[in-house]
């Protein structure tokens with residue numbers, strides 16, 4: 206289905222039909238083991254469920270197609286996908302990661318990653334020259350990017366960073382969870398690996414924890430990632446893989462709706478009397494709006510943050526007053542979520558205390574704005 210647009214091949218989950226039953230929706234393969242051939246071979250390619258599952262492969266084929274990659278793998282969570290990538294490195298290897306990034310992964314790098322011998326430098330990844338300055342040719346093995354970055358929605362210039370990183374012998378991996386494969390395709394910009402918290406937009410219904418990795422080419426690192434997933438038991442379960450496939454059927458529709466509503470909301474919020482700042486790459490006031498326009502196609506995502514004019518108390522009170530928006534962490538689901546982000550990130554976070562992170566779902570945008578407006582005004 207490579208000639209079709211994402212919206213088309215997503216709707217049909219690549220058009221796969223079950224060869225035996227002719228079912229339009231293929232069955233969920235739950236078997237943990239597979240029969241050997243009589244001559245002691247495993248011609249099916251399936252041996253044991255910790256490495257082999259057909260439902261998992263169907264999800265992977267869709268994600269590989271979305272990112273234009275050579276192959277994809279799905280794992281038990283976004284965190285396990287990211288940790289698998291760092292597990293391909295050796296003690297003493299140097300990695301560069303953004304100062305502003307998904308908080309749980311930043312914590313993992315600074316604690317477990319360092320404990321396993323990684324040397325980690327956190328840089329302002331919105332500044333390509335800061336990444337270039339942190340590179341240690343021969344020692345830096347990986348540059349990790351997240352764009353737009355949580356929860357300030359800064360943009361990293363993937364193509365420019367790939368050039369300096371590759372020149373220094375480092376690979377580039379991009380957490381593209383918030384961009385989704387519809388708005389940014391990091392592999393086309395030269396990145397080596399793309400990571401998704403499939404928990405978020407790919408599944409889109411807040412009912413599956415899953416992660417995904419996509420590689421530009423089948424190489425030693427990819428073989429190492431496959432061994433790590435199998436030996437560490439990180440594969441996604443078949444039911445979750447099925448739900449992920451079902452969720453992805455509407456990915457294009459959901460992401461387009463979220464992008465359109467987010468853009469409408471930020472335009473209104475920028476003029477709001479009780480909002481000090483609106484952080485969203487689609488706004489001309491965003492410091493990297495031009496880069497976002499060049500790097501993101503068809504929208505700027507469904508994630509935005511606002512800073513409450515009345516400070517931290519006003520931010521927390523606003524989150525307490527919403528009725529339609531749900532007060533919860535996570536993002537990328539069909540229901541809109543609001544979160545006082547500093548409360549979950551804790552000490553050492555670069556997140557300002559007056560910041561509310563908003564994940565825009567697919568509800569009616571006027572309803573979403575009215576609820577937020579009332580909560581900001583204190584009339585919720």
Ligand SMILES: *Cc1c(COP(=O)(O)O)cnc(C)c1O
Nearest residue numbers: 282283284307380382402404415
């Ligand atoms: C949620 C998230 C993760 C982690 O994914 P899990 O599935 O929760 O483990 C990583 N990166 C980003 C940007 C996320 O939003």
